[in-house]
Amino acid sequence: MFSSDKKPKVLNVGIIGTGIFATETHLPTVKSIPTLKVVACFNRTKKKAEEFAKKANIDPKNVHNSIDELFANPEVDIIDALLPVECNLSIVEKAIQYNKPLCFEKPIANNLESAEKIVELCKNSKMPILVLENFIYHKAVEIVKKNLKKIGDLIAFTYNSTGPFNEDNKYLNTSWRQHPNHIGGFLSDGGVHQLAYLTEILGQIESISAHTKQVRKESGTDDILFSSLKLKNNDVIGTFTYGSAFGATSKSTYLKVYGTKGTLFFDFSPKNELPIIKLKLGEYVKDYKKEEIIEINNKEDRSGVKSEFLNFYESVINNDKSLLKSTPEKTFHHLAVIDAALKSSAADGASVKVECLA
Ligand SMILES: NC(=O)c1ccc[n+]([C@@H]2O[C@H](COP(=O)([O-])OP(=O)(O)OC[C@H]3O[C@@H](n4cnc5c(N)ncnc54)[C@H](OP(=O)(O)O)[C@@H]3O)[C@@H](O)[C@H]2O)c1
Structure with a gap:
């Protein structure tokens, strides 16, 4: 250069x-x-x-x-x-x-x-x-993608990012977050990070069926989201669960992907010093004991x-x-998932197509 x-x-x-x-x-x-x-x-x-x-x-x-x-x-x-x-x-x-x-x-x-x-x-x-x-820049994205190739054809996934309500969190206490002029309030504020991870690793989302709900008055609007999804360019199905408005529980963030030849479990919960991938490889129950563990050393740039x-x-x-890696087109899709989830929830969980401009 x-x-x-x-x-x-x-x-x-x-x-x-x-x-x-x-x-x-x-x-x-x-x-x-x-x-x-x-x-x-x-x-x-x-x-x-x-x-x-x-x-x-x-x-x-x-x-x-x-x-x-x-x-x-x-x-x-x-x-x-x-x-x-x-x-x-x-x-x-x-x-x-x-x-x-x-x-x-x-x-x-x-x-x-x-x-x-x-x-x-x-x-x-x-x-x-x-x-x-x-989140698009997290070192884990490429490592998880590479390891997914080991588990055969992808079948399904579950993505979970849940945690307790933290009344002392200074971000939560900003007035623009508590009185949101943005769709979904905390669901879009924090949810787009998780959707960036999910879509960078597995690809874009075709449709979503969701239920959302407001648990805390401080959130200003719905603050938890439970959903099932279909991915766009393959037959993969999955669930996406998001929210930090619950009572006491440990913060838990993970992606588990099931394939024809094994399972990948990517755990980036804050309790772990480093994010970790656990791979169980094989087609049958007899292979269950073989497990490969990969630690992702992201100390240089944890946040990306x-x-x-x-x-x-x-x-x-x-x-x-x-x-540019994190383009407007890509990030449009992350917000579009939240938009579709809210529309689905308003229609009692009906399947809603997710918009995509990329
Ligand atoms: N990537 C991440 O992980 C991450 C983490 C946190 C935040 N963020 C993003 O960073 C941005 C700021 O968040 P924050 O948590 O730092 O919030 P913040 O402390 O409330 O900062 C927002 C700033 O915007 C100003 N502001 C508010 N309303 C305005 C308006 N109508 N016109 C012009 N300025 C206005 C505020 O000025 P006053 O001093 O006058 O109120 C304040 O200094 C948000 O976009 C948020 O999504 C990203």
């Missing part, structure tokens, strides 16, 4: 929305990447932007009074937006207006209509625009956030949007 005598170019980042995730995850991650530098910011409540600027060593003149001012700052090469998702469409429009590469936080949008507009806008622009869906920034950098520096 670079000639050996030349230092890689540093891209200057402008951050929009200096809330929890910007301060606790994006700032330290960007600081850890020598080719990125945070130089400017904007936040609706300016005091928070000023506090963020101190932590980021941003020149006070680059703490902006409006989103337009930040986009127009010639020192800023790329924009990183972390806003309540109903703001995503207008941020994409601004990025195109100012011709500045943008990455913005998942879910792609607050509803499917806005998500479709975002996909269309991005399709018609040559500029890299990345949806920050960090560093990898997503490196992917965005690579795409911007080469001015090649085809290098």
Whole structure:
């Protein structure tokens, strides 16, 4: 990418929305990447932007009074937006207006209509625009996919991500999450991560039959989802269960895939120090005792956030949007699953087709 005598170019980042995730995850991650530098910011409540600027060593003149001012700052090469998702469409429009590469936080949008507009806008622009869906970048994705080849033809799966309600969780206590303007509230906020994992590993979803329900008033809307699914390009069927609104229980996140020649169990529950794959290979019960265990050492980038920034950098520096992994089209499908699940639940669990633009 670079000639050996030349230092890689540093891209200057402008951050929009200096809330929890910007301060606790994006700032330290960007600081850890020598080719990125945070130089400017904007936040609706300016005091928070000023506090963020101190932590980021941003020149006070680059703490902006409006989103337009930040986009127009010639020192800023790329924009990183972390806003309540109903703001995503207008941020994409601004990025195109100012011709500045943008990455913005998942879910792609607050509803499917806005998500479709975002996909269309991005399709018609040559500029890299990345949806920050960090689960796509987890090291485990490729390792699980490779090991799935060992279990023969895939038959069925069960995906589970369930946990207890945690009233002290600071994300849960943000007012935009408790009074959601985005479909499904927590079901889309956190559910799209799990659907990114599921679809990256097994492929897109054709249809869903679901029941959703609100357990906690703090969730603002339905907060648990139980469903059965059909995948798109094969005969694979499965279940998807999601929610962290239950009473005391241990957080449990796993994918179990059944094949004609064995079973793969991928457990990434927080109780495990590292995510783990357990393979039982063979066609019959007599093979049951043979088990292969693979630990996935993801210590370098557990969240995938560093990898997503490196992917965005690579795409911007080469001015090649085809290098982006977490595309608007892909992330549209994750939100479309939630949209279809809500529609199915409203129709007492009837099967609903999941939209797909990729
Ligand atoms: N990938 C992940 O794992 C992950 C994890 C957490 C969050 N996220 C994403 O990161 C983003 C921010 O989440 P967060 O948890 O950090 O929330 P947060 O702390 O509430 O931050 C949101 C920021 O947006 C600003 N804001 C709120 N409404 C606005 C509006 N109408 N116009 C302009 N600015 C507005 C807030 O400004 P004020 O200070 O004025 O309220 C706040 O600074 C979300 O998109 C979320 O989905 C991703």
